Amino acid sequence: MGVTVAIDCMGGDHGPVVTVPAALAFLRSHPDARAVLVGREEALAPLVSQVASEFGDRLRVRAASEIVEMDEPPANAMRNKKDSSMRVAIDLVKTGEASAAVSAGNTGALMAISRFVLKMLPGIDRPAIATILPTLKGRTYVLDLGANVDCSAEHLLQFGVMGAMLVAAVEHLDRPSVGLLNIGEEEIKGNEVVKQAGELLRASGLNFYGNVEGDDIYKGTTDVVVCDGFVGNVALKTSEGLAQMLATFLRQEFSRNWLTKLMAIVAMPALKGFKFRVDHRRYNGASLLGLRGVVVKSHGSADAYAFEQAIARAAEAAGNRLIERITERMSAMNEVAA
Amino acid sequence: MGVTVAIDCMGGDHGPVVTVPAALAFLRSHPDARAVLVGREEALAPLVSQVASEFGDRLRVRAASEIVEMDEPPANAMRNKKDSSMRVAIDLVKTGEASAAVSAGNTGALMAISRFVLKMLPGIDRPAIATILPTLKGRTYVLDLGANVDCSAEHLLQFGVMGAMLVAAVEHLDRPSVGLLNIGEEEIKGNEVVKQAGELLRASGLNFYGNVEGDDIYKGTTDVVVCDGFVGNVALKTSEGLAQMLATFLRQEFSRNWLTKLMAIVAMPALKGFKFRVDHRRYNGASLLGLRGVVVKSHGSADAYAFEQAIARAAEAAGNRLIERITERMSAMNEVAA
Structure with a gap:
């Protein structure tokens, strides 16, 4: 079975008009993969309902009511926006419902939330x-x-x-x-x-x-x-x-x-x-x-083509055991050192 | 009266075939300026004799028997090559016979020799x-x-x-x-x-x-x-x-x-x-x-046009009191701080 990518659909300069078409293009070119679109239901539902039959259960929407602003202080986003699309996407990686998360949002907030939710890998x-x-x-x-x-x-x-x-x-x-x-x-x-x-x-x-x-x-x-x-x-x-x-x-x-x-x-x-x-x-x-999960940051100004590349990159990393590879390498290195 | 630039004619990837024509072009476009060509007399004399009448005492040759190699350790060049074209050019700045020196030679050696011969400005x-x-x-x-x-x-x-x-x-x-x-x-x-x-x-x-x-x-x-x-x-x-x-x-x-x-x-x-x-x-x-004298480093691979720009830049800095400007600014700043 292919990987499932959680996509923060509200992040970046353009939001769903870019992130949703990118997700659909990704699903078309990766027939084994699944995507969970995270964001405001009223923004995502209309875009998804048209293609529901094409993708079946490979495409799902997970509601998240808040949005992390591009210039928001990371600490603020982390403490006060527990239902942001960014946070919920990363939570999905934490719980194992998704194998990777992608966001075009605020870099500092993505870093802070990822670190807080997923934690660091041993030795990093x-x-x-x-x-x-x-x-x-x-x-x-x-x-x-x-x-x-x-x-x-x-x-x-x-x-x-x-x-x-x-x-x-x-x-x-x-x-x-x-x-x-x-x-x-x-x-x-x-x-x-x-x-x-x-x-x-x-x-x-x-x-x-x-x-x-x-x-x-x-x-x-x-x-x-x-x-x-x-x-x-x-x-x-x-x-x-x-x-x-x-x-x-x-x-x-x-x-x-x-x-x-x-x-x-x-x-x-x-x-x-x-x-x-x-x-x-x-x-x-x-x-x-360095996190216990795959997180990929897209450029904020990415268009659909660019954002699709970021999703594909996240799927590739998760599908090829990135986290396990880092963990194994670090533990092998520490054994030699010990 | 214009400035006098001491030119290390042996430095760089090409030596006199580039540095001498560049010096002549510089003298033609700067009718007030003078140049001292420093290097092996047998290499420079033939190139200069043809144009001696054109420039008169604006163009002179100063013999230097040694050459600093491009890959030579700076400490070696400094200690053992006291008659190198690079060293003699900088010595001319030290004694006041030239207002600036230009070289396309070994950067580390130029830095070390300049620092040793000219010394640092106060406060730098x-x-x-x-x-x-x-x-x-x-x-x-x-x-x-x-x-x-x-x-x-x-x-x-x-x-x-x-x-x-x-x-x-x-x-x-x-x-x-x-x-x-x-x-x-x-x-x-x-x-x-x-x-x-x-x-x-x-x-x-x-x-x-x-x-x-x-x-x-x-x-x-x-x-x-x-x-x-x-x-x-x-x-x-x-x-x-x-x-x-x-x-x-x-x-x-x-x-x-x-x-x-x-x-x-x-x-x-x-x-x-x-x-x-x-x-x-x-x-x-x-x-x-930061030195008590104007020293300009040309790219080693410079052609005559590029090397001429470096000479002109050195003349401009010396003619516009670069060293005095730095000294004055540093001393004004230190007075405020004191």
Whole structure:
């Protein structure tokens, strides 16, 4: 039997008009899977009733009366909104009614609620967020992109284990390679924490490649790139800024005058091919790792296509035993250490 | 009278075939300026003799018998190569024969030798490297990109002062805005050091904008972006990797078949306009800041056009009293604090 994904249908910038069509598309392309749509019944029922016969019991609605706002303080969402669509979706993972939860809502609230409801896996101190980036060779998983600043070497080691197990589960790689993000100067290889983390990773039994630099992310040098949440956030946001600037410059050059506009029309097929290859929607769906359950965060502005990718990613991770893989790896590592 | 720039002609991947033509182009476009070409006489003399009459005493050669290798340990270059072109160029700044030095050589060695020969400015603990990046609005100066890992809040404050004074000198801005690179999560605004640095910058009298995120670099939100050397290195290298990946994808899409190759030919003018706007050669020339003298580091692979930009940048900084500006600002700040 396939996996059941609990979908927070009210989260994100668009809510049900995006999340429900995405869920239906996911069910169509995954005939073994099931989905539980969580949210306000009056918003979901009309969208679902039309397709009830198509999916039968593979598609269910679970009512949740509240919504976590995008700018709401996480502590507030956690304490005061026990019937929010986000909370109920995660509760379904906790009770085992669903194998994974997906939300495009408030990241901080999703992290706080997931941690509170699901608890951490043994041996993992903090949850991490792993995102997928396109590379010259395919794709790379980078973590942490969450809120883990001031990390210790042990935290970075745990990120390495979780990232490797994520890639093993969703990309079906036996021994994903793990790189530690560092700086290039030969004389001074990183700060103290990173140096220690390198030693821990080398002794971890993981397929540790060694240090990588910022440009290795997009070269695709390793399957996993490990860094603390501060550095990861800067790397990701800097990339977003650069990509936006380059896209703007390209657009401006092609819309300078009627001649360049004509050039754009002629070159459209090649430009479209380019656009597809770097389409961030294909990489949507960041994994919250270290929890006793699969939780995937979609970008808040995701459209239906992008949100569908996040649901599929959650189903893939749950169907391929992500949580068990992390647990086994951590316990094997701790046995060696003991 | 204009400034005199000491040019390490032997450094970089190409040596005199790039550095000498760049120096001559610089002298042609800066009729007030002078240049001292430093390096092996037998390599420089033939290139200079042809143009001696054109420049008169604006162009001189200073012999230096040794060369610092690109992969040489900095400590070795500093101790054992006292007659290297790099060392002699910096010595000329020390003695006042030149107002600035430029090198495309080994970064670590340039940093170590500059620090040893020129010494630090009062109140500055560590030298920093500031680079220029293109933005949607123009350009932004980012520092540190050197080897300053494990920075304190005071170091970040000093970077802010030095970056602002650099922009004041070379971009002729009265009160350049300074941003502190941080992460976006509302709940957890950065690590402890960055939080403290924010407080120091707020009280510094600089035009402090507040926190910026990675994407603000390329948005051009502030004139200066301050971060520690680890984060800065990752941001810069990640940008290089992304830009290379995007360029590769674009090239691949346009060379897929004869039809897309034709598209590329048609679109060439627009693609060239795009290429010019992001041409990193225009931004060549990173400033080594905090020293008692102007030192500019060119990219090792720079061509003559790129190296000329680095020379011009050094001349601009020296001609606009960069060192005095930093000294005055630091002493004003310390008087307030005292």
